[in-house]
Amino acid sequence: MIRIKKLNKSFGSLHVLKDVDLSVSEREVVVLIGASGSGKSTLLRCINFLEIPDSGSDEISIMGQTVDPQKDNLNQIRSEVGMVFQHFNLFPHRSVLENVTEAPIFVRKLKKSAAVDMAMQLLKKVGLADKAKSYPDQLSGGQKQRVAIARALAMSPKIMLFDEPTSALDPELVGEVLQVMKELAKEGMTMVVVTHEMGFAREVGDRVMVMDEGRIIEEGEPVELFQNPKLERTQKFLSQIL
Amino acid sequence: MTAIIEIFIENWEAFLFATGMTLKLTAVSLVLAMVIGLVFAFFKISGSKILYSIAQLYITVIRGTPLIVQLMFLYFGIIQLVVLPAFWAGALALAIHSGAYIAEIFRGSIQSINRGQMEAARSLGMTYPLAMRRIILPQAFKRAIPALGNQFIIGLKDSSLVAYLGVSEIYGTALYAQAANFQPFETYMVAGCYYLVLVIIFTWLVNKLEQRLSVEQSEVTK
Numbered sequence: 060m061i062r063i064k065k066l067n068k069s070f071g072s073l074h075v076l077k078d079v080d081l082s083v084s085e086r087e088v089v090v091l092i093g094a095s096g097s098g099k100s101t102l103l104r105c106i107n108f109l110e111i112p113d114s115g116s117d118e119i120s121i122m123g124q125t126v127d128p129q130k131d132n133l134n135q136i137r138s139e140v141g142m143v144f145q146h147f148n149l150f151p152h153r154s155v156l157e158n159v160t161e162a163p164i165f166v167r168k169l170k171k172s173a174a175v176d177m178a179m180q181l182l183k184k185v186g187l188a189d190k191a192k193s194y195p196d197q198l199s200g201g202q203k204q205r206v207a208i209a210r211a212l213a214m215s216p217k218i219m220l221f222d223e224p225t226s227a228l229d230p231e232l233v234g235e236v237l238q239v240m241k242e243l244a245k246e247g248m249t250m251v252v253v254t255h256e257m258g259f260a261r262e263v264g265d266r267v268m269v270m271d272e273g274r275i276i277e278e279g280e281p282v283e284l285f286q287n288p289k290l291e292r293t294q295k296f297l298s299q300i301l
Numbered sequence: 302m303t304a305i306i307e308i309f310i311e312n313w314e315a316f317l318f319a320t321g322m323t324l325k326l327t328a329v330s331l332v333l334a335m336v337i338g339l340v341f342a343f344f345k346i347s348g349s350k351i352l353y354s355i356a357q358l359y360i361t362v363i364r365g366t367p368l369i370v371q372l373m374f375l376y377f378g379i380i381q382l383v384v385l386p387a388f389w390a391g392a393l394a395l396a397i398h399s400g401a402y403i404a405e406i407f408r409g410s411i412q413s414i415n416r417g418q419m420e421a422a423r424s425l426g427m428t429y430p431l432a433m434r435r436i437i438l439p440q441a442f443k444r445a446i447p448a449l450g451n452q453f454i455i456g457l458k459d460s461s462l463v464a465y466l467g468v469s470e471i472y473g474t475a476l477y478a479q480a481a482n483f484q485p486f487e488t489y490m491v492a493g494c495y496y497l498v499l500v501i502i503f504t505w506l507v508n509k510l511e512q513r514l515s516v517e518q519s520e521v522t523k
């Protein structure tokens with residue numbers, strides 16, 4: 060589903076991603092961990108081209124199609140890769156329902172009634188059908204994030220990217236969001252998740268990748284990697300978050 | 302005091318007509334100014350150095366020269382290019398003036414919208430123009446309302462200078478009346494009252510609008 064070879068990304072003179080290789084197959088759930096500033100968000104943002112990789116990068120292919128950020132229609136690609144942000148980024152001037160129907164109507168050109176039907180289905184799925192008419196500021200953090208997930212799903216993405224979806228939440232609200240993500244994973248969604256929720260990684264993660272200073276330094280099956288990390292850096296990092 | 306009331310009664314028809322003129326002038330020039338302001342706000346945030354410089358030059362010149370000079374300059378410039386009645390030339394000149402201030406208001410409010418909004422919109426596959434129109438601008442407009450209201454009040458008062466182009470709005474009417482009745486103090490007092498009442502009504506309307514929008518939604522963005 061995703062194949063990245065020798066991805067590089069710099070901001071000015073700051074070299075943030077260094078020769079990153081990443082392959083994710085269909086229905087796979089990859090968990091990205093790593094210290095703050097190691098480049099996790101930047102990697103996710105490169106996958107849906109919110110950041111344009113440096114021209115030296117070898118290849119990014121999404122769903123079997125090699126993407127040339129200069130030429131290809133990035134909007135088309137973004138519309139098939141869902142993204143969920145740490146700070147939700149719901150549209151505050153639109154109701155919960157409108158947040159979900161906005162892109163299907165204006166990007167996919169769906170009829171309003173069809174979009175509303177689909178949005179209600181998705182809101183039901185994340186347990187928020189009764190909040191359809193509310194505005195984002197009337198919701199708790201956990202509810203906001205579930206709406207954000209429904210909003211991304213409304214574009215029927217083939218891949219979902221999650222950037223620390225629970226780290227802005229009060230501890231008691233983390234569970235409800237993880238629950239929705241676990242269900243998605245079980246339904247076979249291809250997912251790349253930046254999170255330090257080790258329980259989640261163990262339960263649904265197929266692979267964990269550890270980032271450090273712009274490189275993927277270690278990867279492996281979650282239980283194995285958490286118990287016997289090969290590198291000292293990984294050990295050190297895990298001891299901080301476990 | 303009685304003199305003032307007399308002047309008020311004597312001239313009420315002329316001033317009523319003049320009030321209509323002032324309102325028309327203000328409305329037309331501010332609608333145009335909003336369009337101009339939006340265009341130049343986009344020039345400033347476009348990322349293009351050339352467009353940015355054009356906008357910056359325009360704003361600097363407008364801010365750095367007196368309105369009456371701009372008005373005369375634009376009026377005589379405009380009527381050389383196209384034949385326009387004084388009303389339209391004046392409205393256009395006022396619009397070019399207010400447009401510079403409104404450009405800065407819009408630029409500020411657009412840039413005050415959290416970057417995450419644009420990112421979320423783009424991540425859903427929206428194009429930049431679509432995301433601007435559907436997601437950023439509605440929030441930015443709402444945030445600009447207090448500053449815009451303020452600019453509108455300034456615009457209303459500034460429209461008085463168009464009297465010098467021969468438009469009989471409130472101030473122009475006073476100018477004409479005091480020359481006939483030899484009572485400048487009282488006449489200008491009456492004119493001042495007309496402006497004051499208009500500004501008070503307008504301020505009240507803006508406050509109402511702000512309240513309604515903030516009830517609809519108590520928070521703007523995080």
Ligand SMILES: Nc1ncnc2c1ncn2[C@@H]1O[C@H](COP(=O)(O)OP(=O)(O)OP(=O)(O)O)[C@@H](O)[C@H]1O
Nearest residue numbers: 070073075093094095096097098099100101102223
């Ligand atoms: N738009 C940008 N402009 C300049 N530098 C940036 C930009 N975005 C990220 N960086 C820098 O790139 C580096 C990696 O940032 P990134 O956000 O990818 O890290 P992260 O692993 O997601 O960290 P965190 O856990 O804190 O979210 C940091 O040093 C950051 O300051």
Ligand SMILES: [Mg+2]
Nearest residue numbers: 099100101222
């Ligand atoms: Mg991050």
